[in-house]
Amino acid sequence: MAAIKKAVVVAGVAVGLVVGAAGASSAAGFSGMSKEKWDRVLFGMTRQEVLDIVGPTACADDNKPATAESTARSFTCWANGIEEWAPYSHLTFNDSGKLYMKSFSRMSLPAAPSMTAAQYKKVTVGMTEEQVLKTVGKNSCVVTDVAQPAFPSTAGATSTLTCWTGKGTGIIAPEGWFYFKDGKVTEKHQRDVVSRPPFGG
Structure with missing residues (x-):
């Protein structure tokens, strides 16, 4: 469970880093991720298979567009551009290059929450x-x-x-x-x- 929480934290840090590095002018530089695509991305998929679903413009690897040739352990994929608190997903691959962890922030929210x-x-x-x-x-x-x-x-x-x-x-x-x-x-x-x-x- 520590790995999951760390992944979410890393994703949040990644958002901040990209916003700081890219600036407002490139806020829409990455987009196209969605909850529907997140659901279609399955464990065991390669980076290429993931990008085929998510789209080539949605994900970043070290502030650059993610590619199938990337050796990054994870991609951060945005729904509507890189802006503060913008919906995003974090997709993580194992040593064999297969997806084994995925998380998202604010790509899906309950319509009528009421927990007390x-x-x-x-x-x-x-x-x-x-x-x-x-x-x-x-x-x-x-x-x-x-x-x-x-x-x-x-x-x-x-x-x-x-x-x-x-x-x-x-x-x-x-x-x-x-x-x-x-x-x-x-x-x-x-x-x-x-x-x-x-x-x-």
Whole structure:
């Protein structure tokens, strides 16, 4: 699970680096990624197979257009240009050049989130995804990353369920994250879902 969280962080850093390096004039330099394409990109695919689906203009490798010949471990692919908080996906390949991890940010959001602090607290280690969704509400969450570190084996497979409250899905809206390994919750984290204690409390 540490690898998943690291991938998401790296993707976020990549966005910042490209924005800083490219500047506003090239904000639309990469585009074309979508949740539909993310769903079609499957574990075991090569870089070429991934780019055939995503498109040659969507992904970057070290601030340059990604290619099938790239030796990069990961591509960062944008939906509508490189701008702050723009939707993007992070696609990661193993030593054999096969996709084994994929994550996204803000390419898909629940239409009617309603998770409460009480519901968040009820989720415990060992729960299945089905149990979590039943607890917090299936319309509150989206699976935002998945991985098969031992591909083609599914042993050790991980995923993250990102869930929002009734305060919406804005950039600074409260969020909760439930991390799974082999189909069971291993840990959870939240931002502003559970009220913070008063200053000094």
